[in-house]
Amino acid sequence: VSLFLALEHSSEDAFHKTRAATLARHPEDDIPSLHRVKKIISDLSGVTSIIKDMCIDSCVAFVGPYAELDECPMCQKPRYDPIKLRLSGGRVKQPQQVFHTFPIGPQLQALWQHPDSARQMHYRRRRTQEIIEQL
C-alpha cells in the first residue's frame, strides 16, 4: 500500500515494474499485486467503484433509459461482445466496455476520517472567516 501511495501520480506500469524489481531482489517479500492493493484500500476506506456498461465508442452509458438496450442508440454497435454472446448461445453477456464511477458519499466520509484531510475540508470556512475579519 505504501508503494502504491508513493507512486500515486505514476502509471500502473510504474507500479508493476517497481513491484517486479523489488520482488526480484527480495522474493521473500509479500508485495501485493495492484489489484490486491486496490482491494485493500477499498476495504479500508469504504470507497468502492460502481461499474456500468458503456458503448465501445463511448457514445452513451447503458444506464437510466438506456439500461436495457443491447446496442448503442447512437452508433448501433453491440453492447456485448458478439463472439462470446454467439458462442454461448446468448448466455454470456460480457460488455465490450465499462466505466467506473466513485460515489461522493463514501469519499467524503473517508476524508473526514483523517485529521489532515478533515482540516483541509474546512479551508473555505477558514478563508471566509479570515476575509470577514479583514473587512
Ligand SMILES: [Zn+2]
Ligand atoms: Zn455508440
